[in-house]
Amino acid sequence: MTNLLTLSYWFGTQPPPMIPLIERSLLIVFAVWMLGGIVASLLLMKRGIEKPTRRIYEKVSGLLTWSGLAGLLLWSFEFEQVPVLSIRFFYVLLAIWIGWGLYDIVRYVRVEIPALKKAEADREAQNKWLPKRKK
Numbered sequence: 001m002t003n004l005l006t007l008s009y010w011f012g013t014q015p016p017p018m019i020p021l022i023e024r025s026l027l028i029v030f031a032v033w034m035l036g037g038i039v040a041s042l043l044l045m046k047r048g049i050e051k052p053t054r055r056i057y058e059k060v061s062g063l064l065t066w067s068g069l070a071g072l073l074l075w076s077f078e079f080e081q082v083p084v085l086s087i088r089f090f091y092v093l094l095a096i097w098i099g100w101g102l103y104d105i106v107r108y109v110r111v112e113i114p115a116l117k118k119a120e121a122d123r124e125a126q127n128k129w130l131p132k133r134k135k
Contacts, residue, residue, distance in 0.1 A: 010089045018078060030071030037065030052113045059108065063101035070094055 003009050018026075040061035044054060071094060077085040 010092070011087060013083050013087065014081070015078075015086060015088050017081070023075075023079070026071070026075050030068050030075055032068075033064045034068030034072065037061050037063070037068055040064060052116060056105065056109065059101070059105045063098065063105065067094065067098050067101070070097070 009015065017023075037060075040057050043049075044057050044061065049057070074086075074090050074094060077090075080086075
């Protein structure tokens with residue numbers, strides 16, 4: 001554990017190999033994220049999904065697919081022991097990227113969707129008194 005607190009662990013151009021259990025776990029997690037992103041994008045093909053829900057699927061699909069792809073790329077660099085590209089700090093950058101994506105999704109669900117629903121309700125209340133078009 002003291003190895004985690006050294007700069008050479010995070011920024012060393014040739015880090016030591018990972019523990020096999022952690023290496024396999026990372027492979028499984030990144031592959032599941034990639035498959036989850038593909039499944040979420042397939043769910044977008046369904047008709048009848050309202051626009052805010054569709055947008056959530058788009059955001060989740062993009063985050064899972066791209067983070068899974070980036071994670072698999074980092075894992076392959078680690079597995080092949082590529083000198084500069086297997087720096088462990090890239091995993092920290094990936095975690096920050098995933099955190100930012102999750103923040104964006106949560107903000108959309110908690111802030112933007114209620115604002116859109118409120119604007120739609122206000123528009124309906126205002127259009128209630130306007131004359132209708134004759135056919």
